[in-house]
Amino acid sequence: MTELQTELKQLVIDALELEDVTVEDIDSSEPLFIDGLGLDSIDALELGLALQKRYGIKLAADSEETRKHFASINSLAELVASHQNA
Amino acid sequence: MTEAIPLERVLSEPVSADQVVAIGRDGAVSRRDFEQRVSAWRALADQVQGTTLGVYFEDALEFSAALFGLWYAGKIALLAGDRLPATVEGMRDRVAALAGDFPDDTGLPRLSRPESSPQPAGSFDPLDPHHCGVIVLTSGSTGDPKTVPATLAQLGGEVAMHEWQWGHQAGDSVVVGTVSHQHIYGLLWRVLWPLVGQRPFVREICHYAEDALGWAQQLDSVTLITTPSHLGRWPHQPGERAPGHWAQVVSSTAPLSRDHSAFASDYFGTPVVEIFGSSETGGIAWRQQMLDEVWTTLEGISVSSDEQTGALLLDSPLVAGDDLFTTGDRAEVQSPRRFRLLGRLDRIAKIEGKRVSLTAMETRLEAHPCLDSARVVVLQGRRTETAVVAVPDEAGRQWLAKAGKRSVVRELRQWLSGHFEAPVLPRRWRLVDDLPRNAQGKVPQQSLLALFEPSDSVPAKVTAPPRWPDVLEQEKPEPGQARLRIRLPADLVYFRGHFEELPVLPGVVQLHWAEHYARLFFGDDLPGRNAFARLEAVKFQELIQPGREVSIELSWQAEKNRIQFRFHDGQTPFSSGRMVFDAEAS
Numbered sequence: 001m002t003e004l005q006t007e008l009k010q011l012v013i014d015a016l017e018l019e020d021v022t023v024e025d026i027d028s029s030e031p032l033f034i035d036g037l038g039l040d041s042i043d044a045l046e047l048g049l050a051l052q053k054r055y056g057i058k059l060a061a062d063s064e065e066t067r068k069h070f071a072s073i074n075s076l077a078e079l080v081a082s083h084q085n086a
Numbered sequence: 087m088t089e090a091i092p093l094e095r096v097l098s099e100p101v102s103a104d105q106v107v108a109i110g111r112d113g114a115v116s117r118r119d120f121e122q123r124v125s126a127w128r129a130l131a132d133q134v135q136g137t138t139l140g141v142y143f144e145d146a147l148e149f150s151a152a153l154f155g156l157w158y159a160g161k162i163a164l165l166a167g168d169r170l171p172a173t174v175e176g177m178r179d180r181v182a183a184l185a186g187d188f189p190d191d192t193g194l195p196r197l198s199r200p201e202s203s204p205q206p207a208g209s210f211d212p213l214d215p216h217h218c219g220v221i222v223l224t225s226g227s228t229g230d231p232k233t234v235p236a237t238l239a240q241l242g243g244e245v246a247m248h249e250w251q252w253g254h255q256a257g258d259s260v261v262v263g264t265v266s267h268q269h270i271y272g273l274l275w276r277v278l279w280p281l282v283g284q285r286p287f288v289r290e291i292c293h294y295a296e297d298a299l300g301w302a303q304q305l306d307s308v309t310l311i312t313t314p315s316h317l318g319r320w321p322h323q324p325g326e327r328a329p330g331h332w333a334q335v336v337s338s339t340a341p342l343s344r345d346h347s348a349f350a351s352d353y354f355g356t357p358v359v360e361i362f363g364s365s366e367t368g369g370i371a372w373r374q375q376m377l378d379e380v381w382t383t384l385e386g387i388s389v390s391s392d393e394q395t396g397a398l399l400l401d402s403p404l405v406a407g408d409d410l411f412t413t414g415d416r417a418e419v420q421s422p423r424r425f426r427l428l429g430r431l432d433r434i435a436k437i438e439g440k441r442v443s444l445t446a447m448e449t450r451l452e453a454h455p456c457l458d459s460a461r462v463v464v465l466q467g468r469r470t471e472t473a474v475v476a477v478p479d480e481a482g483r484q485w486l487a488k489a490g491k492r493s494v495v496r497e498l499r500q501w502l503s504g505h506f507e508a509p510v511l512p513r514r515w516r517l518v519d520d521l522p523r524n525a526q527g528k529v530p531q532q533s534l535l536a537l538f539e540p541s542d543s544v545p546a547k548v549t550a551p552p553r554w555p556d557v558l559e560q561e562k563p564e565p566g567q568a569r570l571r572i573r574l575p576a577d578l579v580y581f582r583g584h585f586e587e588l589p590v591l592p593g594v595v596q597l598h599w600a601e602h603y604a605r606l607f608f609g610d611d612l613p614g615r616n617a618f619a620r621l622e623a624v625k626f627q628e629l630i631q632p633g634r635e636v637s638i639e640l641s642w643q644a645e646k647n648r649i650q651f652r653f654h655d656g657q658t659p660f661s662s663g664r665m666v667f668d669a670e671a672s
Contacts, residue, residue, distance in 0.1 A: 021492065038511070042469055
């Protein structure tokens with residue numbers, strides 16, 4: 001688990017005020033929405049805000065692109081990494 | 087059974103002076119005694135300047151006497167369900183005095199048990215039916231107390247209805263109750279209805295099932311006034327029948343589950359009559375669920391439903407005013423006298439723009455094979471969300487101990503997901519042993535919400551999981567011997583990841599604890615840690631799981647330089663062995 005992945009997991013937990021979930025509980029490759037962590041459309045909005053605040057990334061909520069990036073911690077990490085390298 | 091008497095004429099009708107009004111642990115109270123108590127209370131109440139008195143009694147007979155005494159003195163009784171300081175404080179501005187079992191230090195004048203005059207009470211006139219007899223102090227759905235006044239005509243009208251409908255069934259049985267007469271349900275059913283129907287009532291409240299069973303064994307026939315809270319928790323063996331003759335069982339304050347209704351009908355050998363009503367309206371309807379799940383209105387009451395909200399509307403001679411009374415319940419009205427309840431109106435929540443019936447969510451949760459009961463509340467934080475307080479049943483508790491909260495919650499969410507949209511699914515869960523209930527058996531909203539207060543969850547976040555068991559008992563029966571009784575917290579750090587599906591206490595931790603506690607008990611005698619030589623005859627037999635209580639027996643055998651340890655729970659051996667030290671090294 002890279003540092004960025006750990007950081008993102010903590011961000012997800014904090015931003016969405018998830019209960020009974022620790023960094024260890026989140027699998028980097030498991031889906032964040034519906035099946036895995038069971039997040040919903042409102043969480044996607046919250047998460048978008050948190051990413052913007054922390055990393056300055058702007059995402060169009062509910063767009064195809066967002067859905068792709070929000071698929072898992074891994075894909076979020078890719079998004080943040082590419083943004084930071086850019 | 088003798089003829090029913092209108093409430094305002096209970097004391098003015100000529101009745102045999104030997105008729106039994108009430109029965110208590112100290113024996114029966116005759117009509118003669120009762121009239122004397124009423125007279126004594128009347129004389130006392132006459133001396134009070136104001137009109138309204140706060141009334142609280144443990145004893146239903148003394149309560150009834152005070153109530154009639156107050157009425158004959160032209161006074162109004164303000165009834166609260168308890169006498170907690172906050173309740174007395176809430177009464178302060180509304181009453182001139184207190185009557186009954188209140189503390190001495192309230193600062194209000196207090197009337198308590200007047201002496202009965204040895205003279206017969208003399209005759210009583212009929213009371214004025216338009217006199218406001220009681221004001222019930224009740225908690226509103228928002229939690230603020232509300233006052234609900236009722237005239238003698240309203241109270242009397244309602245009990246006359248009960249007598250007309252069920253008087254023949256109750257016959258001359260004695261009325262026992264698990265509810266307080268300080269609330270409207272108990273007032274009507276435990277006290278006023280027996281007085282009007284001329285059947286005795288038991289003075290003391292039956293706090294436990296055993297109390298009511300005791301009366302049933304002593305008396306020829308009893309009628310039980312109770313609640314779903316009691317019927318749902320009635321101790322019994324499968325197929326058992328209650329001793330004694332139960333003329334009738336009445337349940338109110340909440341709908342009884344079908345299972346509990348079936349149990350009670352079999353167990354008591356009589357159908358359970360459920361009454362649907364409220365403090366504001368009194369009784370509205372009744373049903374015998376095993377015959378018919380649909381509610382039928384009480385005589386003289388008709389219903390309709392609000393087209394817009396689905397609210398049950400009431401046309402009742404017993405509710406003040408000409409307008410229809412709007413209840414807080416949704417109903418499917420089948421005819422002016424028959425309806426199905428669809429849940430509380432105020433239990434429709436809007437979660438992030440989506441409507442959800444909290445009642446429907448509770449019903450779905452309660453249908454889960456591992457849950458006994460569930461309550462759903464709405465929390466307003468960063469987002470509006472639903473949260474669940476649920477009580478797992480035996481299977482659920484085992485499942486929880488085995489799989490852990492996260493996995494259980496995930497499945498319960500899954501269980502709901504087919505029925506509710508994702509944004510309304512509960513995000514916070516409290517799996518508890520019992521719902522937080524008040525003395526009336528109700529589950530106050532505040533108590534549920536308190537379970538989600540930040541103070542509750544923040545420490546859980548920052549506090550590291552425990553590394554040690556809870557020590558329940560410990561003793562050192564003789565030198566070199568020690569016994570401990572411990573409980574393993576479900577969140578013990580060693581259960582984490584060991585194993586995901588079946589958390590068990592690792593063997594190495596048991597060895598570690600054995601040494602730790604041996605050093606605590608026999609500290610000075612034991613060689614130092616570096617003198618540890620070897621383990622002998624170590625056996626791990628049964629697995630120790632979260633929540634389990636375990637005994638540890640330790641002995642220090644100085645001559646052999648070893649600690650003997652044994653983890654067990656009576657017949658169940660978990661582990662045992664010896665820890666040998668090197669005598670030279672110490």
